[in-house]
Amino acid sequence: FIWSVLRILRTDIYAPTGAVMVRRGLMSRGTLLPSRQRRDTARYLVVTEGALVGARITLSGQPVLIGRADDSTLVLTDDYASTRHARLSQRGTEWYVEDLGSTNGTYLDRAKVTTAVRVPIGTPVRIGKTVIELRP
Secondary structure: OHHHHHHHHHHHHHOOOOOOEEOOOOOOOOOOOOHHHHHHOOOEEEEEEOOOOOOEEEOOOOOEEEEOOOOOOEEOOOOOOOOOOEEEEEEOOEEEEEEOOOOOOEEEOOEEOOOOEEOOOOOOEEEOOEEEEEEO
16 A cells, blocks of 8 residues: 555656647537537546636546646646546536545535535636646
């Protein structure tokens, strides 16, 4: 157990913080949603604070992995973010955020996330110095 923790900490500390990468989600064209569902359903993940401010990912129903790892959906260059920091996943029409055992924690509107928590549209999610929001 201790070796596993040390290995994770070493990976987090020495992970590259170079290039900024955002892997865009795929949106199926030709699929029209009723107007009410379009307003109530999150369609985008938007970075509102941090180095990637303005970045927007189209949500496709697939989980969004957030962290410093190169294979993350949203790759952060934030020293306060872990390699595999958090995951956003969809359940029905709702999106949930869960912390993946990060060193500094994930916060939903100033409350620390300890289990998978529903993320209302427009509510800030803080990961290190980066803040993201779901948008319709």
